[in-house]
Amino acid sequence: MKAFSSSNPCLPKTHFLKVPTFHPFLRFHTNGAKRPHTLSFTISCKMKNKGKSVSQKIVLSEASPPPLTEDDDVPEIIKKKGGPFWVAKILRRKTLQILSNLPLAIGEMFAVASLMALGTIIDQGEAPDFYFQKYPEDHPVFGFFTWRWVLTLGFDHMFSSPIFLGVLALLGASLMACTYTTQLPLIKVSRRWSFLHSAEAIRKQEFSESLPRASIQDVGTILMGAGYEVFLKGPSLYAFKGLAGRLAPVGVHIAMILIMAGATLSAAGSFRGSVTVPQGLNFVVGDVLAPSGFLSSPTEAFNTEIHVNKFYMDYYESGEVSQFHTDLSLRNMDGEEVMRKTISVNDPLRYGGITIYQTDWSISALQILKDNEGPYNLAMAPLQINGDKKLFGTFLPVGDINSPDVKGISMLARDLQSIVLYDKEGKLAGVRRPNSKLPINIDGSEIVIVDAIGSSGLDLKTDPGVPVVYAGFGALMITTCISYLSHSQIWALQDGTAVFIGGKTNRAKIEFPEEMNRLLDKVPEIVESTLSKQADSISG
């Protein structure tokens, strides 16, 4: 809280001078009058109104905080200028007004939510045939929903369809309009504050209480002790707490706009690509990356050559794969190594705006010795099986290779740990580990598995939007947390020996009265003798 009051030079810490008090009603009169001669008018007001009647009016303006100030100011300018400018102004104002309409924004949010839900219900990215079958014209879903709807509206690729992006853009526009017309003025409005000078006005607050024998100074001290910023002027007191909670939603909106802007930048200006590289080979970054949007432009780092030094996996005791790693060397155009890092899933490499992720793996080849000849490299192929588990296989022909029904030894592997060998009849011959140098005899030939060569599945990406999106993420987390704070305001007035206290809060409507009762219990009751002094000091 302290940051706020100190940032505002108009608000001294404790006792309060007269000048800033005029600020609110100055604004009030400009709003109400709508005249070109605002300045002189307000000055005359300033001279006249120092009494209670004005502060009553301030209360009125407080009760309906004028986010409309901007709108009210606009007509004055329009009258002066006129011409084509005027039409543009009107249009701009109308669009802002429509866009910042809350029910519209809520409608847009509903639309986004239901389109997203639809996007998860309808299978995405299938061939048109799939939709012909699933949503046939003779049996429409709900009596009307056929493949024509899906394909014309682009619901087969919902999250990049014009409708979805359009609604999202509209929501973004609403967000911006609302931030501009309602929320930013709110910052100004919430900085204002005022004393209440009548017990009546205080009693009208959501929470009100009267202490028959108390001093307003004590109330002020206790409130200050509870973390309130307290302002005291004569018999009246104003205190507030949690102003940040009122301002934070503005931050939430700005953070959302940042995220949306960052996502747009990501979509328009990034490069992506994926590659499967066997251990020991290399590739050039620029060959793999493909641009995703019109803003994508390659950088110097695209000439980097990446060499896969080693690919290896970690296993659990049960034999399951626990993690896989790739040792990468980055070389620039002159062939010098500029960077070397072992990456794994969840631990990518970042170089010159390019990020390299470990995403996949496969087995590219088996190195074997057959009858002590070789080593031969047998290429491994992925085999389709049910489930998520991987299986790779290769085949070593035995006998006459040119005969039409060639037979041979099959070798299967789930990972780089062990190879299962089958003879030419398809019977299990044995299991061997690479590097074990243990020969196995199948169908008369002696086979040693020298090594299993893995290949690393890498994803490459450049994304200029990430810093913006991350900034938005950070801001969003912080501001949503701050938004939980409740902005509480308390007014108090010394009336003779009694103190009238009223207050309101915008969120913690349950906790606030409890807190107030607890605090007011602490206020000491004044005994007769000190009371007279008290009254003296106030009147004097």
Added chain:
Amino acid sequence: MVFSTLEHILTHISFSVVSILISIHLIIFLLVNQIIGLYDSSKKGMIITFFCLTGLLVTRWLFSGHLPFSDLYESLIFLSWTFSIFYMILYFKKHKNYYLKTIITPSVIFTQGFATSGLLTEMHESLILVPALQSHWLMMHVSMMILGYTTLLCGSLLSVAILVITFQELIQILRKRKNFYFLNESFYFAEIKYMNMNEKNNILQKSSFLSYRNYYRSQFIQQLDRWGYRTISLGFIFLTIGIISGAVWANEAWGSYWNWDPKETWAFITWTIFAIYLHTRKNKLEDINSSIIASMGFLIIWVCYLGINLLGIGLHSYGSFRPN
């Protein structure tokens, strides 16, 4: 072996304690609370449940060597643990908040019951972590998401309660036209019920009957509404942090912070719905509208949390019924 036995014992204790609790609650509800001891025992029961669930999670953690968030069973246990931790917080804050407490206990029994039921038996063995899950983000993401779900479920259940009360009123008005005399009597019973709920056993005069009744009803609804709002706001924070940490994690592991994966999408739908709820509150639209939206949110959380998993699609397909 020791671990699994211990786990077994703890699961059963926590489940049976919650079942006893729910019967106690029913007894309190049906026979007017003449036995104060019962209410006290329900508190003790919740504390026992809390410690059992904590023990269960710790055992699983020690046994498997990673945080117990890797499958649906574990996340359900964690869900009921967070429910019970809320109860504990309320218990220690000594808030006179009966609404949340009454909502939490049945929630614990449902999640705990579902977790221990036969439906998910194959999943009870703790699994190994696949490479993508081996990250510090796992703890942050999953705990925040589940904390968010729990808080939002509590909050939206309060809104469901508001809806139930309001529609009860509507039904009563409809019935009024049919049978006025019968209604007068039912009013009387409803009145007594409300008095009990508010813990104010005043003797009322017959003349000011209706106004009192309406006063307490609106007070009750207002209290529910305010608690619901605070709880949902808190849950919204957790959900936001959870989704964001998930996005950052995805950017570390897969190279994209948003993939439109079904689970992600539904989490975002949940977020949007509760954002709408918060906005309806802002505009001071009718309370009933925001309650309806929060109740929709209640259903959507379940779709997001269980529905997507049971379908077993996408990256978050932990705990699907599909054979591996």
